[in-house]
Amino acid sequence: MAPDPFAPETIISDLQNLRGDDVDWRSGRAFSLTYLASPEAQELSERAYAMFAGENALNVAAFPSLRRMQGDVLAFVADLFHAPVGWAGFLTSGGTESLLMASYAARRRRGDVARPNIVLPTSAHAAFEKACAYFGIESRRVPVRDDWRADVAAMAAAIDNDTILLVGSAPQYPQGVVDPIAELGVVASSHDIPLHVDSCIGGMVLPFIEPFASHESRFDFLVDGVTSISVDLHKYGYAAKGSGVIIYRSRELRDHQTFVTDNWLGGLYGSSGVLGTKSGGPIASAWAMMRHFGREGYADLARRTRATTLLLADAISSIDPLFVMTKPDSTLICFGSHDDSVHTNALADALRARGWWVDRQGPPPTLHMTVSAHHEHVADRFIEDLQSCVAGVRSDAAGPGSTVGYGTVE
Numbered sequence: 001m002a003p004d005p006f007a008p009e010t011i012i013s014d015l016q017n018l019r020g021d022d023v024d025w026r027s028g029r030a031f032s033l034t035y036l037a038s039p040e041a042q043e044l045s046e047r048a049y050a051m052f053a054g055e056n057a058l059n060v061a062a063f064p065s066l067r068r069m070q071g072d073v074l075a076f077v078a079d080l081f082h083a084p085v086g087w088a089g090f091l092t093s094g095g096t097e098s099l100l101m102a103s104y105a106a107r108r109r110r111g112d113v114a115r116p117n118i119v120l121p122t123s124a125h126a127a128f129e130k131a132c133a134y135f136g137i138e139s140r141r142v143p144v145r146d147d148w149r150a151d152v153a154a155m156a157a158a159i160d161n162d163t164i165l166l167v168g169s170a171p172q173y174p175q176g177v178v179d180p181i182a183e184l185g186v187v188a189s190s191h192d193i194p195l196h197v198d199s200c201i202g203g204m205v206l207p208f209i210e211p212f213a214s215h216e217s218r219f220d221f222l223v224d225g226v227t228s229i230s231v232d233l234h235k236y237g238y239a240a241k242g243s244g245v246i247i248y249r250s251r252e253l254r255d256h257q258t259f260v261t262d263n264w265l266g267g268l269y270g271s272s273g274v275l276g277t278k279s280g281g282p283i284a285s286a287w288a289m290m291r292h293f294g295r296e297g298y299a300d301l302a303r304r305t306r307a308t309t310l311l312l313a314d315a316i317s318s319i320d321p322l323f324v325m326t327k328p329d330s331t332l333i334c335f336g337s338h339d340d341s342v343h344t345n346a347l348a349d350a351l352r353a354r355g356w357w358v359d360r361q362g363p364p365p366t367l368h369m370t371v372s373a374h375h376e377h378v379a380d381r382f383i384e385d386l387q388s389c390v391a392g393v394r395s396d397a398a399g400p401g402s403t404v405g406y407g408t409v410e
C-alpha cells in the first residue's frame with residue numbers, strides 16, 4: 001500500500017530524504033554556517049527550541065517565560081563582557097540584526113546629520129553594508145594593515161563631522177584576527193563617536209582564551225569608548241539559529257534602537273528589533289545552552305576548540321603549496337595556495353565531493369574554516385582528505401573551480 005502522503009510520518013520521512021544532499025554538519029563535516037558542541041548538546045538545544053517554537057516574543061507580556069529567559073541570557077552575556085551598571089541589551093535574531101540595530105541606533109542618535117557615515121575597516125562584516133544600504137548611511141571602508149587588523153590611524157583620519165559610528169571586530173570574520181579595540185576606544189572617546197565591537201563570531205570564545213581573557217587585552221566594556229557589543233549565541237553559544245545579543249553601555253544608547261508607533265488602526269506598536277513576530281524557539285535554545293554549559297562549560301569548549309584550530313592550522317601549513325594567512329587569534333582559519341595550479345575554489349570543490357564544506361572568500365582568494373568543538377573528532381580525517389584533494393586538484397589540472405558566495409542569492 002502506498003504511504004499516506006498526508007500522514008505525519010510520511011512527511012517527516014520526506015523531509016529526511018530532502019536532506020540527502022545537504023552537508024553532513026552533524027558529523028562535523030562543515031567548517032562554516034553551523035556550530036556543533038556535541039550531539040547531546042545539539043539535542044537539548046532542539047528540544048528546548050521545539051518547546052517554544054510557537055511562542056511569540058513580540059509581546060512578552062503574554063509570555064513571561066520568554067521575558068525571564070531573555071533577561072537571564074542578556075545578564076549572562078553582559079556579565080561576560082563587563083557591562084557597567086546601567087547597561088541595556090536586546091536579544092536579536094543574530095549578527096546581521098545586531099549590526100543593523102547598532103547602525104540604526106547610531107543613525108537615530110545623530111538625527112541632525114544629513115549625510116551620515118560609518119567608519120569601519122575593510123574586514124568588518126558585510127552586514128554593515130546591508131545596514132548602510134537600509135538606513136541611507138555611507139559605508140566608509142578603511143583598508144586594514146598588513147596583519148589584517150584595523151588601521152586605527154587611518155580610521156581616525158577618515159572621521160569627519162558626519163561620522164556617526166566606528167566599528168571594530170573581535171575577531172573579524174575573513175582572517176579571524178582581533179582589531180586593536182583599546183586604540184579604537186581612544187579615538188572614539190576623543191571624537192565622542194560611539195564604537196561598536198562586533199564580537200558576533202568570537203564573543204563566546206575570546207573571553208576564555210589568552211591573551212583576550214586577561215584585562216590587559218580586553219576588547220569589551222572595560223575599554224573606555226566601547227558603546228555597544230554584539231555576540232551571537234547561534235555561533236559559539238551553540239544555540240539554535242536565530243539567537244544573538246546586542247548590549248549597549250547605557251539604556252539611553254539602546255533606546256535609540258527602539259521603534260514605537262501608533263500611526264495605524266491597531267494601537268500602540270513597540271518593537272526593539274527588525275522582527276515583529278519572533279519565535280520563542282531560539283530564545284529557549286539559547287537559555288538551555290547557557291544553563292547546560294555555564295561559564296565553565298563554555299571555557300572548556302573554547303579551549304578545546306582553540307587547540308583543534310591551532311592543530312589544523314599547523315597541519316594545513318605543512319601541506320605544500322598551502323599557507324595559513326595569519327596565526328588565528330581565535331577559532332577561525334584562513335588559508336590560501338602559493339601555486340596557481342592548486343586554485344582554492346577547485347580545492348573547495350574537491351573537499352565538497354568528499355563531503356566537507358569550507359567557505360570560499362576573497363580578496364585575496366582564500367578558504368575559510370570556522371572550527372567548532374566537535375571538530376576535534378574529525379580533524380585528522382579532514383587533514384588526510386585535504387592532502388588527497390591537493391594532490392588530486394594538481395594532477396587533474398582542475399582549473400579555477402566554481403565560485404560559491406558566502407551567502408547565496410536565490
Ligand SMILES: Cc1ncc(COP(=O)(O)O)c(C=O)c1O
Nearest residue numbers: 094095096125172173198200201
Ligand atoms: C564577525 C561577524 N559579524 C556578523 C556576522 C553576521 O552574523 P549572522 O550571519 O548571524 O547574521 C558574522 C557571521 O559570520 C560574523 O562573523
